[in-house]
Amino acid sequence: MKIISLFIIFLGATKLVFTQTIVFGSCHKVNDPNSDLILTSIANQSPDAFIWLGDVVYGKDGDPEHLSKRFDQLKSKSSYQNLLQSTTVYGTWDDHDYGLNNAGRDYQHKDRSRADLFDFLNVPKDNPAYKRNGAYQSYDLSPKVKLILLDNRYFKSEYAPKSYNDPYSPDYEGTILGEQQWNWLENLLKSSAAEVHLIASGIQVLSPNHRFEKWQNYPEEYKRLIELLQTYAIKNPIVLSGDRHMSELSQKDIGYTVLYDATASGMTEALTNNLSESNPYRIGQAIGVNNYGMIALDWENRSLEFSFHDVHGKTLFAYGVNLKN
Numbered sequence: 001m002k003i004i005s006l007f008i009i010f011l012g013a014t015k016l017v018f019t020q021t022i023v024f025g026s027c028h029k030v031n032d033p034n035s036d037l038i039l040t041s042i043a044n045q046s047p048d049a050f051i052w053l054g055d056v057v058y059g060k061d062g063d064p065e066h067l068s069k070r071f072d073q074l075k076s077k078s079s080y081q082n083l084l085q086s087t088t089v090y091g092t093w094d095d096h097d098y099g100l101n102n103a104g105r106d107y108q109h110k111d112r113s114r115a116d117l118f119d120f121l122n123v124p125k126d127n128p129a130y131k132r133n134g135a136y137q138s139y140d141l142s143p144k145v146k147l148i149l150l151d152n153r154y155f156k157s158e159y160a161p162k163s164y165n166d167p168y169s170p171d172y173e174g175t176i177l178g179e180q181q182w183n184w185l186e187n188l189l190k191s192s193a194a195e196v197h198l199i200a201s202g203i204q205v206l207s208p209n210h211r212f213e214k215w216q217n218y219p220e221e222y223k224r225l226i227e228l229l230q231t232y233a234i235k236n237p238i239v240l241s242g243d244r245h246m247s248e249l250s251q252k253d254i255g256y257t258v259l260y261d262a263t264a265s266g267m268t269e270a271l272t273n274n275l276s277e278s279n280p281y282r283i284g285q286a287i288g289v290n291n292y293g294m295i296a297l298d299w300e301n302r303s304l305e306f307s308f309h310d311v312h313g314k315t316l317f318a319y320g321v322n323l324k325n
């Protein structure tokens with residue numbers, strides 16, 4: 001947590017503003033010319049945390065050697081080393097850093113990929129996540145902010161309709177998290193005293209209508225997540241998602257509170273193809289240039305700002321909300 005002193009000349013008084021900034025992003029190709037630019041821009045923000053939301057690197061489908069090399073290549077870049085010096089880095093995976101496009105529990109090299117991911121992220125060796133299958137983890141970014149990194153790959157059943165159609169066919173039987181991870185998540189949430197819960201998910205939770213991977217392809221899993229938040233009245237839940245090669249902020253009233261889904265995708269891989277897709281929960285416009293997302297918390301005023309920034313750090317979108325008690 002940073003304490004910034006603002007000197008208010010008009011009043012001749014000193015006002016303390018407590019801020020905590022958390023940056024996040026996804027869909028990053030290590031050889032892209034924008035990679036160094038965006039990693040440097042994020043390091044220049046000196047955020048309190050940086051969170052990878054999957055597709056950290058792109059391995060060749062089904063080639064674990066190639067994936068390992070990509071992780072090594074990223075980790076050895078000076079721009080990434082500078083980022084590691086400027087903040088604490090956390091992360092989970094999506095399909096391309098898991099090893100195979102849209103893959104799930106049947107992917108044969110998944111344990112090797114988990115070892116590579118945790119090695120890349122410098123997950124501390126005493127972290128209980130090593131004793132479990134999959135890549136799910138949790139961290140207290142401060143006493144008030146809990147980070148929950150979900151794993152949407154290791155336990156995910158194959159999407160029953162096999163291919164993604166438009167309109168899509170929901171899979172009512174399949175799972176995203178698997179029982180072991182669901183139990184872990186429930187135990188974590190019901191005992192949490194945090195005031196803000198950041199729930200990282202490679203794929204989007206709220207956006208319902210597009211034809212790509214999303215929680216709403218598995219309606220029972222989506223319902224279970226929302227009901228879990230409702231059951232324990234989890235304070236200020238915010239999903240952080242990636243995968244989509246575009247960024248957008250979604251919000252949905254879930255009864256006791258508002259759930260946000262901040263999708264930050266395309267650190268180097270942003271596209272404009274799907275910017276006009278229907279999403280009844282979107283606030284403002286979707287973003288189709290390479291970018292990263294940021295949450296800035298102001299504890300004194302109990303407010304939070306979502307923002308997205310281009311590779312140079314320029315603000316593309318900002319939206320402020322009050323924290324709920």
Ligand SMILES: [Fe+2]
Nearest residue numbers: 055094095243
């Ligand atoms: Fe993905």
